[in-house]
Amino acid sequence: MVAGLLLGGFYAAVSLGVSLIFGLLDIANIAQPAFVILGSYAAYVMNRSFGLDAILTGLLFTPVFYVLGAVVYRLYYESFERRGEESLRGLVFFFGVLFIIEVSLSLKYGVDYRLVEAAYIGKSIDLGGVGIAFRLLVPCLVGLAMTLALHLFLSRTFYGRAVMAVSQDRLALRLMGADPVRIKTIAFGVGIAAASLAGALLITIAPVVPSTDRDYIGRMFAITVLGGMGSIAGTLVAAVILGVAESLMSTFFGPSWSLAVSFGILLVALAVRPAGLLGR
Amino acid sequence: MARSTRTLLVGLAVVGAGILLAALRVNPYVYFAGYVILQYVVIATAWNILGGYAGYVNFGTPAFFALGAYTAVFLIQSTRAPLPVLILAGGLVSGLLGLGIGYLTLRLRGVFFSIATLALSIVLQTMIINWEYVGGSRGLSVIRPSGPPFGSYVTFLFAVMVLLSVVAVTVARFIERSWVGRGLAALRDNEEAAECMGVPTLRLKLFATTVSGVLLGVAGAPFPYYVTFVEPTSAFNLDYAVNALAMPMIGGTTSWVGPVIGAVLLGTAQQLATVTISSEMNLFIVGVVLVAFVVLAPEGIVGLVRRVRGR
Amino acid sequence: MAPALLEVDGLTKRFGGFTALNGVSLDVTPGERFGLIGPNGSGKTTLINCVSGALPADGGRIRFEGRDITAVPAHRRTRLGIVRSFQIPKPFTSMTVAQNLAIPLEYAAGARSDGADVAAEAMEILSTIGLESKAHTRPAGLTQIEMRKLELARAMAAKPKLLISDEAMAGLSSAEIDDILAILFRLNERGITIIMIEHIMRAVMRFSERIVVLDAGERIAEGTPDAIVRNPVVEKAYLGE
Numbered sequence: 001m002v003a004g005l006l007l008g009g010f011y012a013a014v015s016l017g018v019s020l021i022f023g024l025l026d027i028a029n030i031a032q033p034a035f036v037i038l039g040s041y042a043a044y045v046m047n048r049s050f051g052l053d054a055i056l057t058g059l060l061f062t063p064v065f066y067v068l069g070a071v072v073y074r075l076y077y078e079s080f081e082r083r084g085e086e087s088l089r090g091l092v093f094f095f096g097v098l099f100i101i102e103v104s105l106s107l108k109y110g111v112d113y114r115l116v117e118a119a120y121i122g123k124s125i126d127l128g129g130v131g132i133a134f135r136l137l138v139p140c141l142v143g144l145a146m147t148l149a150l151h152l153f154l155s156r157t158f159y160g161r162a163v164m165a166v167s168q169d170r171l172a173l174r175l176m177g178a179d180p181v182r183i184k185t186i187a188f189g190v191g192i193a194a195a196s197l198a199g200a201l202l203i204t205i206a207p208v209v210p211s212t213d214r215d216y217i218g219r220m221f222a223i224t225v226l227g228g229m230g231s232i233a234g235t236l237v238a239a240v241i242l243g244v245a246e247s248l249m250s251t252f253f254g255p256s257w258s259l260a261v262s263f264g265i266l267l268v269a270l271a272v273r274p275a276g277l278l279g280r
Numbered sequence: 281m282a283r284s285t286r287t288l289l290v291g292l293a294v295v296g297a298g299i300l301l302a303a304l305r306v307n308p309y310v311y312f313a314g315y316v317i318l319q320y321v322v323i324a325t326a327w328n329i330l331g332g333y334a335g336y337v338n339f340g341t342p343a344f345f346a347l348g349a350y351t352a353v354f355l356i357q358s359t360r361a362p363l364p365v366l367i368l369a370g371g372l373v374s375g376l377l378g379l380g381i382g383y384l385t386l387r388l389r390g391v392f393f394s395i396a397t398l399a400l401s402i403v404l405q406t407m408i409i410n411w412e413y414v415g416g417s418r419g420l421s422v423i424r425p426s427g428p429p430f431g432s433y434v435t436f437l438f439a440v441m442v443l444l445s446v447v448a449v450t451v452a453r454f455i456e457r458s459w460v461g462r463g464l465a466a467l468r469d470n471e472e473a474a475e476c477m478g479v480p481t482l483r484l485k486l487f488a489t490t491v492s493g494v495l496l497g498v499a500g501a502p503f504p505y506y507v508t509f510v511e512p513t514s515a516f517n518l519d520y521a522v523n524a525l526a527m528p529m530i531g532g533t534t535s536w537v538g539p540v541i542g543a544v545l546l547g548t549a550q551q552l553a554t555v556t557i558s559s560e561m562n563l564f565i566v567g568v569v570l571v572a573f574v575v576l577a578p579e580g581i582v583g584l585v586r587r588v589r590g591r
Numbered sequence: 592m593a594p595a596l597l598e599v600d601g602l603t604k605r606f607g608g609f610t611a612l613n614g615v616s617l618d619v620t621p622g623e624r625f626g627l628i629g630p631n632g633s634g635k636t637t638l639i640n641c642v643s644g645a646l647p648a649d650g651g652r653i654r655f656e657g658r659d660i661t662a663v664p665a666h667r668r669t670r671l672g673i674v675r676s677f678q679i680p681k682p683f684t685s686m687t688v689a690q691n692l693a694i695p696l697e698y699a700a701g702a703r704s705d706g707a708d709v710a711a712e713a714m715e716i717l718s719t720i721g722l723e724s725k726a727h728t729r730p731a732g733l734t735q736i737e738m739r740k741l742e743l744a745r746a747m748a749a750k751p752k753l754l755i756s757d758e759a760m761a762g763l764s765s766a767e768i769d770d771i772l773a774i775l776f777r778l779n780e781r782g783i784t785i786i787m788i789e790h791i792m793r794a795v796m797r798f799s800e801r802i803v804v805l806d807a808g809e810r811i812a813e814g815t816p817d818a819i820v821r822n823p824v825v826e827k828a829y830l831g832e
Contacts, residue, residue, distance in 0.1 A: 028391040079575040089574045091337055091394055092525055096571035099522050103564040214518060218402055221395050256417065260406035263399035270388055270396050459697055466694045469683035476643060476677075477749055478669040478699030534685070 001244065002132060008243030009140030010205060012147050012236045014198045014216060015223040017191040020150070022221070023230025024167040025184055025191075027076070031094040032220060033213035034101035035192050039065065039199020040114075040208045041105055047116040054116040055142060058200025062193040069192025070185050072097065077181060098213065105210035113207035139201035144236075146197060151232045153190070163187045167230060215259055222266035241265075287453070291446045298442030311438040315506060317547035318441040319499050323520060324527035324539035325448045326495030331525060332533030333461060334488045335468030336385060340397030341524035343404045344374045344493050346515035348500025353414045353510055356422055363425075363440065363502065370501030371494040378493020382486035389471070398521075405516040419511025422504040437506055444502075448495050453536040455491070464488060465534075519563065523547075526570040532582025541581050596621045596656060596784050597642070597673075597753055603650035604637050604808075611637040613808040614651065619753070624779055625786045626799030626816070630829055633805040635788050636678065639755050643675045644668045655753070669699045672752030676745075676759055680738045682730035688741055689713045689726040695749035713748065720744045720774055736767045743774060754778065755786045760794055768794055796820065804828065 014036060021029045042061050043054040052060075080090040124133040154160040162183045202208060223242055227234030242262055250258040323341065330336050348370030355361040355369055381397065388396055409417040428436035455461045466474040467481045475481045504510045523546065531542030546566060553562030577584055595618040604612040612634045619625045629635050640646040642653060644665030653661050660668055674695075683691050692713035717723040722740050725733060733741060739759055746754055756775065760768045772794055779785050789795040795802065796816040804812040804819060806828040812819060819825055 022391075028394075030395070075575070088335060088337060088390075089529075089578055091391060092529055093571060093574045095339070095522065095525065096567050096574065099567035100564065100571065103560055103567055107560050107564060211518075214402075217395075218399050222399075225392075225395075256409055257406060260403050263402045263406075266399045267396060267403065270384075270392055270399075462690075462694060463698060465685060466683050469685050470681045472645065473677065473681035473683065474694070475665045476645070476669055476675055477695040477745065478666050479694065480664075480666045480698075482664075 001247070003136060004244035004247035005240060006132070006136040006140040006243070007247060008236075008240030009143040010136070010201055010239075011143075011219060011223060011243050012239035013139065013143030013194070013201055015220045015227075015235050015239055016146060016150050016232070017194040017198065018220040018224045019227065019230055019232065019235045020163075020194070021188055021191040023224050023227075023235075024163060025187055026167070027073075027081075027184075027188070028091050029094050029188075029191070030091065030217060030221075031072075031098040031101065032191070032195060033216035034098040035065065035069075035195035036199040036202060036216060037105065037208060037210060037213045038101055039196040040203040040212075041109060041199075042196065043200040043203050044109075044114045044116055044208070047118075053118055054200045054204050055138070055197070058197040061196040061200075065196035066189040066193040069189040072192070073185050073188035077184070102210045102213055109210070111209055111211070113209055114203070115207040116203050118204070135205060139205050142197070142201055146194060147232060147236050150190075150194070154232065159183065159186055218259070218263040218266055222262045222269060225266060226269045287450065291450055294446050295443050298439055308432070308434060311432075311435045313548075313551040315434070315438045315441050316551060317544060318438070318445045319503075320523055320527060320543040320547040321445040321540055322441070322448045322495060322499040323524050324531075324543040325445070325452045325536065326492045326499065327524040328528040328533055328536075328539045329452055329455060329495070330488045330492040332528050332538070333456065333464040333468065334485060336389075336485070336489070337394045337525065338381075338397045338492070339394050339521050339525075340381075340399075340401040341496060342516040342518065342520045343397070343401035344377060344496035345500040345503070345520050346408065346512070347374045347377055347404065348497030349503040349510060349515045350408055350414055351497070352501045352504050353420060353422065356504060357413065357420075360425075363505070367440075367444070367498055367501040371498040374497020374500070375490050375494035378489040378491070378496075379486060381493070382489035385485045385489070386482065401516060401521070405512050408512050408516075415510060417512060419509055422508050422510060424505050424508060433505065437502055440502055444498055448498075449536055449540060451491065451495065452539075455488075456536050460484060460487065522563075522566060522570070523550075526566055526573075528580070529570060530573045530580055532580030534579075535582050538580050538582045545581075594621075594657065595619060595654075596623075597786075598654040599638075599642065599651070600654070601651035602638065602641055602648055602653065604634075604641055604646065605649050611808050612641070615805065615808070615810050616651075617803050617810065617813070619784060619786060621752075621784055622779070622782060623784050624775075624798055624800045625784070626795040626802035627786055627788045627805065628790075628792075628795055628802060628819075629805035632807075633828075634808040635805055636757065637808075638805065639675060639757055639786075639788065643673060643755065666698070669695075669749055670701075672750070673755070674699070674746045674749040674751035674753070675755040676742045676757055678758040678761065680730075680742045682733075682738065682741055682745075684730055687727045687729055688717065688722060688733070688744075691730070691741060691745050692716060692748040695745055699749035716744050716747050719777070720747070721770075736763060736770070739763065739771060740774075743771070747778065751783055753784045753786065755788070757788050758790060759787075760789060760791050772798060 018029070018032050021027050021032065039058060039061065043057045046052040046057040047054055076090060076093065080093065154164055166180055166183050219242060223235055223238045227238035242265060245265065246258040246261050249261045323345065327338060327341055330338055351370045351373045352366040355366055384396055385393060408414065414420060424433045430436060463474070463479045463484050466477065466479050467484060471481055503515065507514065527542030527546050528539040530546060531540065532538030550562045550566065553565060573580065597619040599615060599617050601614045601616055602612050603614055615638060627635055637646065641648045644663065648661060652659060655671055655673060660671065683694060689710065693709045696709045696712055714723060714726060717726055720740050720743060722737060722744055725737060730738065730741060743759060760771050763771065768791065775785055775798065787795055787798055799816055802814065802816055802819045803810060804825050811828055812822050812825050814822065
């Protein structure tokens, strides 16, 4: 139960990028989990070569990922969005990107599990009789911090408010004097930058292989849809629900069922309530 | 009438040529690789009926394929049913799943539909992993029946796959040229307008998802006998999902020729790459080629050819 | 008064907590030119969506030629003869203009047998509307007015008894408006009943024999164009307090 709550904080971190890109910008970036895994491998390489802390690496790499995201969005925009063909072919495009990232990683690093080392990974603290592993606690706290940061970005800064405007009303955006494509590029960059940090958290929690991204496609989209497409608070709530559901399922039925939970929830959420938990 | 006779003759000729090739007993690897390529012809064609004609992108191809394969495994385990029964049953079960997916389109369009199909694939895989009777996560050995009608069992399966691809392509071609195909194209362009112009969109979508499901299941049913060892990871391989959409995208989605061209080109390239380089490298190539085509040549090879001819 | 072609009886439609239509009733007689007006958000488009079958009604009944069609799916209503055009044109983008018309000809008007017949009929409709030179163009290559004409031509190909024209003139020049009006008058002379939803008062007033005004999901007035213009309730709805 506690593990599930902690897992939820981490899932929120993983899903923020999708919430932003898919929920608010309406861009079906199903390659997001691949970017997260890319973040994991960046953390792995830095940790192995320079002994750098994984989460610190994740933070340091956010500018790199931001630029990567901006470039991918520009390509997407020029090839699909501007021609008005985004839905179908855009989806296939991101599917291809996902595949390229995954296969590139397995070409470079093979299909063995990779992990990072840090002083806190093996330790745990005792809170009222419940042992809490730092391995889970730290990612959860960082995840919560990321959620808060993104919330502040969207509600307090000019660009953040412009992103909200893009999702709701193009006219309002023009009145603010902002260029929608530029705003979307920034938002997409931020979403991918979040993946860098989320990837670092992921490899702190558990070892990673290139194909780990597949497990997260369902989780991310389940959380985003359940959370109400772009609502940051909703994302957090949905992430915690999913985390708890998965760890309960795993305790009672065995770990092989836990993945099915997220996809099962996703299917039900899609079929019954496309507007999400806290949806309109 | 004359045209359909010609189609029939062409189809029969292809089947005949396939059987002849099977009887020639060239290098066994040719049949082994040829089976995979033909299997992709069926898969790509089936995917395209829903994805290309109706515009609903299915990421859950592995679910339908594996459902066909596991239906066969179940029947082999329980009754040792003959191959034609396996194929029919695999098609039937996958077709029912397709019908179910069709009802999803009532509420889910575009991206949401695609994500739901992906989710479906994972849920189904989890169920199979936890079903010991068909091998669970460890997999199951399947013993081929002794004495195929001709040649070795692999050449026989190769001939069966020739027949199945001819059937699949004929079905796709028939749909494309009939009023059903025109109605699907209308709903692909604009579902609301299509419904308002008298197109029974729900019925057509159910038809497309079901036919697509049947053909994918049919492609999967002989799979246990081909590999002789079935386990979830290979049956639910994501490669099927990528190839199923990459092949039509590369060939061209609006015509039955597109998926065939795509499957033959990409399938052959992959078979060669797997032997000469590595299987990861071949998947990498698929990814790059796929992205290159959607960005640079959205109409696929068929579209490129048409554009060149048009000028 | 002749028996009604379309009877809408106490139609109600809610979106969550918002009531878009509240017990709206109206009759349209065969051959009539009927105008439907109201401020933005008054429920006009919702009403059409319910009549054409795009949205299910939450309450009330809809009858066409005396038959209850409240539960009939949209494509069947089209075949019965209720055809609408869209405010924002929704052409089939992958098809040529002529092929756009072939869809309703084949699906709604039942010309399923021979390809040549469909093509000839499509050309005939295009020539009455002045679009025959664009028959083999894709919609992406059309101008704004041509797009509106395609929308109307496609509706004509469905062989309507009742044509619902949803703001077919928004954003057009005054010469172009006259052009569209002339087409609608011609269709009406051929016996097609027409419901016109329009913001351009000059056009609705000239075209309609009878007008119903909606405001905030309720029917607030009905009458001839002259009576509507002089109706103080209508004036208040449009101008506010």
